[in-house]
Amino acid sequence: MNTAIAHWSQANQERAQRILDSYPEKRSAVMPLLYVASLEHDYASLDAMREVAALVDVTPAQIQSVTSFYTMFKRKTVGTYLVSVCTSISCYLQGADEVLEIVERATGANHGETSADGRFSVEHVECIGACGGAPAVAVNYELIEGLTPAKAQQLIEWLNDTQPEVVLTDEMQQLFGGQRSFDWGPTESEGAIAPVPAFGPYGSAGGDT
Amino acid sequence: MTDLILTSRMVEHPSDSHTIDRYRETGGYTALVKALREMTAEEIVGEVKASNMRGRGGAGFPTGVKWGFLAPADPRYLVVNGDESEPGTFKDRQILERDPHQLVEGIVISSYALGVRHAFVYVRGEYPKPARRVQRAIEEAYDAGYLGKKILGTDFSLDVTVHLGGGAYICGEETALLNSLEGRRGEPRLKPPFPAIEGLYAKPTIVNNVESISNIPWIINNSGASYAAIGPERSAGTRMFSLSGHIKAPGNYEIVMGMSWRDLIYDIGGGVRDGHELKTWIPGGASAPWFVPDQHLDTPVTIDDVARNGSMLGSGAVVVMDETTNVVAAAHRIVRFFAHESCGQCTPCREGTRWLEDVLARILDGRGRRGDIDLLLDICDNISPGLLWPPAMTTICPLGPSAVSPITSITRWFMPELEAMIVESEVAVG
Ligand SMILES: Cc1cc2nc3c(=O)[nH]c(=O)nc-3n(C[C@H](O)[C@H](O)[C@H](O)COP(=O)(O)O)c2cc1C
Numbered sequence: 001m002n003t004a005i006a007h008w009s010q011a012n013q014e015r016a017q018r019i020l021d022s023y024p025e026k027r028s029a030v031m032p033l034l035y036v037a038s039l040e041h042d043y044a045s046l047d048a049m050r051e052v053a054a055l056v057d058v059t060p061a062q063i064q065s066v067t068s069f070y071t072m073f074k075r076k077t078v079g080t081y082l083v084s085v086c087t088s089i090s091c092y093l094q095g096a097d098e099v100l101e102i103v104e105r106a107t108g109a110n111h112g113e114t115s116a117d118g119r120f121s122v123e124h125v126e127c128i129g130a131c132g133g134a135p136a137v138a139v140n141y142e143l144i145e146g147l148t149p150a151k152a153q154q155l156i157e158w159l160n161d162t163q164p165e166v167v168l169t170d171e172m173q174q175l176f177g178g179q180r181s182f183d184w185g186p187t188e189s190e191g192a193i194a195p196v197p198a199f200g201p202y203g204s205a206g207g208d209t
Numbered sequence: 210m211t212d213l214i215l216t217s218r219m220v221e222h223p224s225d226s227h228t229i230d231r232y233r234e235t236g237g238y239t240a241l242v243k244a245l246r247e248m249t250a251e252e253i254v255g256e257v258k259a260s261n262m263r264g265r266g267g268a269g270f271p272t273g274v275k276w277g278f279l280a281p282a283d284p285r286y287l288v289v290n291g292d293e294s295e296p297g298t299f300k301d302r303q304i305l306e307r308d309p310h311q312l313v314e315g316i317v318i319s320s321y322a323l324g325v326r327h328a329f330v331y332v333r334g335e336y337p338k339p340a341r342r343v344q345r346a347i348e349e350a351y352d353a354g355y356l357g358k359k360i361l362g363t364d365f366s367l368d369v370t371v372h373l374g375g376g377a378y379i380c381g382e383e384t385a386l387l388n389s390l391e392g393r394r395g396e397p398r399l400k401p402p403f404p405a406i407e408g409l410y411a412k413p414t415i416v417n418n419v420e421s422i423s424n425i426p427w428i429i430n431n432s433g434a435s436y437a438a439i440g441p442e443r444s445a446g447t448r449m450f451s452l453s454g455h456i457k458a459p460g461n462y463e464i465v466m467g468m469s470w471r472d473l474i475y476d477i478g479g480g481v482r483d484g485h486e487l488k489t490w491i492p493g494g495a496s497a498p499w500f501v502p503d504q505h506l507d508t509p510v511t512i513d514d515v516a517r518n519g520s521m522l523g524s525g526a527v528v529v530m531d532e533t534t535n536v537v538a539a540a541h542r543i544v545r546f547f548a549h550e551s552c553g554q555c556t557p558c559r560e561g562t563r564w565l566e567d568v569l570a571r572i573l574d575g576r577g578r579r580g581d582i583d584l585l586l587d588i589c590d591n592i593s594p595g596l597l598w599p600p601a602m603t604t605i606c607p608l609g610p611s612a613v614s615p616i617t618s619i620t621r622w623f624m625p626e627l628e629a630m631i632v633e634s635e636v637a638v639g
Pocket residue numbers: 263264265266267268269270272290291292293294295378379380381382383384416417418419421422606607608
């Protein structure tokens with residue numbers, strides 16, 4: 001394996017190789033590798049970008065230009081829980097601005113900020129595909145639909161009190177959610193271990209699979 | 210005749226519609242067996258052409274016709290567009306989560322028909338659960354011999370890779386998506402060349418929406434002609450609509466096109482919230498010009514009727530607003546979205562969307578100026594000259610012109626409300 005990532009965990013080094021192998025051209029692996037590197041470095045740091053550049057044989061500047069294009073690659077430290085509040089049209093119509101206000105107050109972090117204790121980062125985001133269950137919020141990209149301001153407050157308190165290692169969409173939906181976009185079907189117990197979308201091949205999913 | 214094509218399994222078997230066992234028990238992968246064992250690639254493309262199915266990603270281009278454009282060079286690629294980010298749209302998410310095998314079977318059949326040996330599913334980064342479900346379905350399909358080498362003992366081999374996006378609406382545009390999949394910034398490319406000629410890695414590539422590809426197994430099992438027989442002639446088949454906003458029964462509904470908007474909003478969606486009245490609705494996602502009750506309730510829900518009335522069915526997202534809605538604030542929300550998502554390559558889009566957002570913000574803030582409506586329309590005219598429908602373009606992709614839709618909607622249908630806000634602020638300023 002590439003010496004640039006010799007300090008990565010063995011599992012993540014193997015994942016990186018499998019990701020590279022799953023594309024006809026290795027540059028295609030940039031985005032998945034940025035997610036894996038964000039797990040290793042807590043965010044898409046300069047080191048993370050240099051390592052990805054070495055893995056796919058492009059310059060670090062080229063990686064930086066990709067990283068800065070997308071909102072989900074974070075270029076500074078993120079809290080343990082990234083709380084994303086949708087304030088796009090359908091959620092706006094159902095009171096998303098009040099939900100955002102409550103989340104900002106309860107976490108002590110405004111849009112784009114991280115709370116002093118490093119526990120929460122907050123952002124308002126554009127439509128996250130949950131408009132039928134508006135207003136919608138995601139924690140580490142795991143979704144909750146049909147929130148109210150009061151439930152949003154409870155969600156933040158619960159995260160503070162229980163500090164779950166794995167953030168589970170079904171669990172949060174059952175505790176704090178309401179109206180859903182559609183019937184979700186059976187409960188899933190795989191979720192996010194970090195503010196990176198929880199996806200097996202990227203090593204970002206935890207819980208029972 | 211089946212009324213539901215895409216959602217029957219999840220409706221009848223809510224607890225396990227996403228598993229390979231349930232999929233096979235309910236007729237799953239029989240279309241694949243039929244396609245690989247009994248049909249040539251040309252015959253499959255012929256059935257898809259005969260189905261008259263039009264793409265469900267927004268542009269409504271006939272899928273079979275697009276497939277016919279695929280250049281013969283090798284290798285060729287199929288890319289399934291699961292970027293679904295148009296505000297109001299959440300239908301692909303339901304398909305990905307609740308019936309991923311239907312999509313996987315569609316991918317294998319389509320790849321066989323198109324001579325593809327490596328297909329990709331591009332899922333927006335904010336959809337980890339849908340991505341997990343599809344990934345699991347793909348792994349189950351490999352184990353069952355529906356993917357990988359020598360599928361069902363034939364000479365046909367296929368690999369599928371799920372790729373997560375990074376949070377950028379513009380990556381739903383097919384050429385931006387291909388750049389993103391190549392590990393680049395998700396900036397749209399100039400067309401031509403179209404992806405069918407030069408797409409992923411400059412090789413011939415078909416990009417199709419999740420819902421489009423999910424229809425393929427049914428078409429192969431039942432024939433293109435039976436698909437074409439469902440619904441109005443130029444809006445064939447069933448289609449997923451996402452209903453949201455001030456509607457009693459929000460959700461996704463798979464319907465046959467051709468009913469009126471009144472039927473869709475009142476019968477299917479249950480009408481607006483109790484004690485309220487319908488003010489306006491967006492018929493096809495944030496990019497679409499709005500409809501109003503006294504003009505459009507009896508307009509049929511078909512691609513062509515909606516286009517004739519100056520809007521589009523787009524991604525099938527219907528956003529309903531009742532009389533409590535401040536339409537200027539709603540327009541601002543939508544314009545803000547486009548300003549945020551502009552990739553920045555084209556000056557009219559990058560600068561224009563920002564200006565529109567700023568001017569609407571100051572009107573909402575009580576700081577509107579007398580010339581602001583003319584200014585808004587002038588900026589719109591610079592983004593999309595003549596304010597025509599379908600929009601004229603000064604930009605590489607249609608995102609810029611999409612930001613014009615909410616502005617022309619409020620100046621067309623709600624001018625007194627907009628003027629009143631500006632007059633009020635002038636009084637307030639003194
Ligand atoms: C700004 C923009 C965003 C788009 N977003 C999506 C999307 O999220 N999903 C999608 O399938 N098509 C989207 N499209 C349409 C695609 O460019 C393309 O037409 C479509 O994926 C083709 O699939 P279809 O023929 O099956 O509809 C978008 C287009 C534009 C201009």
